Amino acid sequence: MACLLILYTYSIFNYNEVMGNLGLLNIIFIFLLASFLGGLAARILKLQPFVGYIIIGILFGSFLPKDLIEIDKLAEIGAILLLFSLGLELSLSKLQRILKVAVWGGIIQLVFSSVLFFIILLLFGFSQVLSLILAIGFSLSSTAVVVKLLSEKGDLESVHGELMVGWLLVQDLAVLPIMIFLTSLSTRGGNWFLSLALMSAKGFLIIGLVVLLGRLILPYLIHKVASFNSRELLLLLSVIFALGTAFLVNLFGFSFALGAFLAGVVISDSQEKHAVFAETRSLRDLFVALFFVTLGFSLIPSVFIKSSFLILILVLLIFLVKFLVFLLVNFTFGYYGKAAIISSLGLTQVGEFSFIIFSQANLLGLISPENASLGIAVALSSLILSPIVFKYSYTLWKRLKLAAENRPFLLKYMLSPERNKNHNLGELSGHIVVCGFGRVGKWVCKALESLGIDFVIVDYNEKAIREAKEKGIKVIYGDASDPEIIKQAQVASSKCVVIAIPDKLAQEELITHIQTISPNVKIFARAHFDEDAVRLRFLRVDKVVQPEFEAAIGIVSSVLSALGKSNPEIKSKIRNLRRSHTISEEPSF
Structure with a gap:
């Protein structure tokens, strides 16, 4: 296929006169096929698809002519739809659990990181404007990469997972003022502060207009169109809203990209969000693939070769600076130990929004194509290295904790300081220890409470602990995988321990601590996947419950009952299903 693509490309650009008016179709074919190859290579290498798109765009850009105006227009549509969907995927409701930490922590991180990067880039000899734009871009992290890594490890609901997602949402929202700032920065002559004030006033006006469109007019139109039961009309309406908002915002002097992102944000928490997202x-x-291939195509390959050492140094500095800044933010808001180390290390890469910022700055004439290529090269390199860095974050935390054992000053940052803040629960015996007061833990506690069984909750979430305290429940605030915290729950005198936390690595460490303290205590744990259940059984957990499998059992039981099967027959089938699901394989560590 690659050979066919090269031959086809050669025929187009050497026999241009034969193709005539089909030039645009040929170009689209090449770029779509390139997108497919880049995406396929990225999947094989377990990278994000857009990394493959950009790399193959760079490869094609080295031998194809750069003056393909038509594909630039299609790529601009891709950028608009990309930012519209990124705006749609924002969920402000996710910030509610850690609102203070997410908002203030996110703002502190962006400001500190930007200032530090600005100073570093000035020391490297870059101009003030270039240093400022690169610094802002480097301060952002990748929502797509981080969420993928967290979901693969089952850590989205963990403490560090919630922190990371919260800060990423704040960073995504920060793109709006950043875009306004870039537009004001591009204004030549006059008073820059006056220009920024004028652009900000226009921005507030635009936000008001888009809110009016997205919250009042669009829902009405969607309900009307939905009555025709036509997906085609709903798709057209969604695209018109995205492109129309982008056009409206552009009339006020802002970029199309800003308008599209704003349109998505406005309806991100509305009922219409899901219908619009599904249709678009x-x-x-399709268009986003074209955008990233075109982005790579427009880069200057010689920058990668000529500045390879500089790119490497900048990537290493970005990892180091962002790690330290995020660590400082964690410590400031009372997050220490594993949550602080893993969340800080997981957000060190440069995000996909940086591509938009650098390309927009280039279009506005703020930076040259060569400098835009340099910024994108640094961002791309950090994204490729990010999964490797995150993979060893847990190992780094364990080594740092081990290294700090004889250094009291460092040890307090490696372990939970909450171990000294919990009130003495008195002598406990025959109680149940519930680790995690989330969706699963709450139902377990509700059942125990209704039966009058004494129990203690261990959780790291302040809101969950506050909620439990208000109900008069015994609680211990802290990381359950910290041996000192779990000792405070008096595991040795308990009847059993219920592990309802989703963090797989924390589960395993907690089980090891429990078995060290009291080898005979019964342990019950949850696991989402079969391989996780195998690992837990290997660690001698008494009972492993898989929520998805239990849901399947419940559905099968209901279906068989609806088909008129007798209770003994249903029980027999369920018993067979459970027997066939029993996992006895050895785990692959």
Whole structure:
């Protein structure tokens, strides 16, 4: 296929006169096929698809002519749909659990990181404007990469997972003022502060207009169109809203990209969000692939070779500076130990929004194509290295904790300081220890409470602990995988321990601590996947419950009952299902 693509490309650009008016179709074919190859290579290498798109765009840009105006227009549509969908995927409701930490922590991180990067880039000899734009771009992290890594490890609901997602949402929202700032920065002559004030006033006016469109007019139109039961009309309406908002915002002097992102944000928490997202997703994926291939195509390959050492140094500095800044933010808001180390290390890469910022700055004439290429090269390199860095974050935390054992000053940052803040629960015996007061833990506690069974909750979430305290429940605030915290729950005198935390690595460490303290205590744990259940059984957990499998059992039971099967027959079938699901394989560590 690659050979066919090269031959086809050669025929187009050497026999241009034969193709005539089909030039645009040929170009689209090449770029779509390139997108497919780049995406396929990225999947094989377990990278994000857009990394493959950019790399193959760079490869094609080295031998194809750069003056393909038509594909730039299609790529601009891709950028608009990309930012529209990124705005749609924002969920402000996710910030509620850690609102204070997410908002203030996110703002502190962005400001500190930007200032430090600005100073570093000035020391490297870059101009003030270039240093400022690169610094802002480097301060952002990748929502797509981080969420993928967290979901693969089952850590989205963990403490560090919630922190990371919260800060990423704040960073995504920060793109709006950043875009306004870039537009004001591009204004030549006059008073820059006056220009910024004028752009900000226009921005507030635009936000008001888009809110009016997105919250009042669009829902009405969607309900009307939905009555025709036509997906085509709903798709057209969604695209018109995205492109129309982008056009409206552009009339006020802002970029199309800013308008599209704002349109998505406005309806991100509305009921219409899901319908719009579902209809535009396929079209978005097609044009976004074109956008990233075109982005790579427009880069200057010689920058990668000529500045390879500089790119490497900048990537290493970005990892180091962002790690330290995020660590400082964690410590400031009372997050220490594993949550602080893993969340700080997981957000060290440069995000996909940086590509938009650098390309927009280039279009506005703020930076040259060579400098835009340098910024994108640094961002791309950090994204490729990010999964490797995150993979060893847990190992780094364990080594740092081990290294700090004889250094009291460092040890307090490696372990939970909450171990000294919990009130003495008195002598406990025959109680149940519930680790995690989330969706699963709450139901377990509710059942125990209704039966009058004494129990203690261990959790790291302040809101969950506050909620439990208000109900008069015994609680211990801290990381359950910290041996000192779990000792405070008096595991040795308990009847059993229920592990309802989703963090797989924390589960395993907690089980080891429990078995060291009291080898005979019964342990019950949850696991989402079969391989996780195998690992837990290997660690001698008495009972492993898989929520998805239990849901399947419940559905099967209901279906068989609806088909008129007798209770003994249903029980027999369920018993067979459970027997066939029993896992006895050895785990692959």
